[in-house]
Amino acid sequence: MSHFPASVVTTWRKPFLGETIHRDGSVSLVVNPRLDEDRSVTVLRTAADSHTAIAVLPDVVERLESTGLFRSGPITEARVREALVAGGITLHGADNLYYLPATLRAGVTSERDREGVRLLSPADTEAFEEFESRATEQDLDDAQVGIDDWAAFGAFGPDGRLSSAGSMYPWGEGAVFADIGVLTLAEARGQGQGRAVVRAMMRHALSRGLEPQYRCQLDNVASVALAAASGLALFGTWEVPTPEDDPAEDDRR
Structure with missing residues (x-):
């Protein structure tokens, strides 16, 4: 990601600052109480390293815990996504991010x-x-x-x-x-x-x-x-929850 301006890299690091619950070479899960409510789950897959970073609000962690995510098996991107669905959270279609x-x-x-x-x-x-x-x-x-x-x-x-x-x-x-x-x-x-x-x-x-x-x-x-x-150039792909009031909303503001 070094060929992108520093402001791009710094801005996209901010949502993923917080308590790290899990991290390995392919996926990380972080609790960030400063996320906006409409971005209570923020998923960024960076193109340079194919790493998927997932940040969630504390109440989302409780939902994930209630699904048994942390009690059985290794934490993987697929299992986190399954737990989000089981917890009633639907992610909007991913966007490519270009800079x-x-x-x-x-x-x-x-x-x-x-x-x-x-x-x-x-x-x-x-x-x-x-x-x-x-x-x-x-x-x-x-x-x-x-x-x-x-x-x-x-x-x-x-x-x-x-x-x-x-x-x-x-x-x-x-x-x-x-x-x-x-x-x-x-x-x-x-x-x-x-x-x-x-x-x-x-x-x-x-x-x-x-x-x-x-x-x-x-x-x-x-x-x-x-x-x-x-x-x-492609920086990565970004996902947030589908807005409850308007599934077609595209996060323009």
Whole structure:
């Protein structure tokens, strides 16, 4: 993980500070009373070492204990996951976490925005709404792009219409990351427009002291490919419990 900025590594260490219940080469289980309630279970599998770190609130430990996790057999990732389910805790689908390697930062910041790519403003609302009308509901749900987010960028074609758009916002309290979402219309894919929008957003975030963060579901092949094309590297996968009030909620705030 050394090729990632120190702020990325430090930020992701924080949830796993606490009392270590178990640790071996493949999995660790930690009790951290400072976790947020909506992240009462936080699971991070780091790509560099394939280690799965699991942090839980104290009351979750009690649920795990009630399932017999600590009384029979070795503690493994599979057994912890089974105990979570038995304790009534369902984890949301995992997200890939991508960040810009420190070695590629200068290349991004020195690059100019591609022609037709720029920061969007309220004056672009009509163009953005027209763009949304041409996208599928599934794509809109997956990308979670909004013109009223902290910052939004778009790629305009020769006809003056948006063909790709992305937005981002500071992620969490004391934000270190700017969380990025991007959507390219189906007919405009494969032309590098999504990549150009992502790299423009990365420059914007870096210029304001935030590290770009790109998240996508593991099975979103197009998003995984876009992350790689944009110069982002996989840090790991992240899971938290499914929100009880809205299973579709994606932890945007």
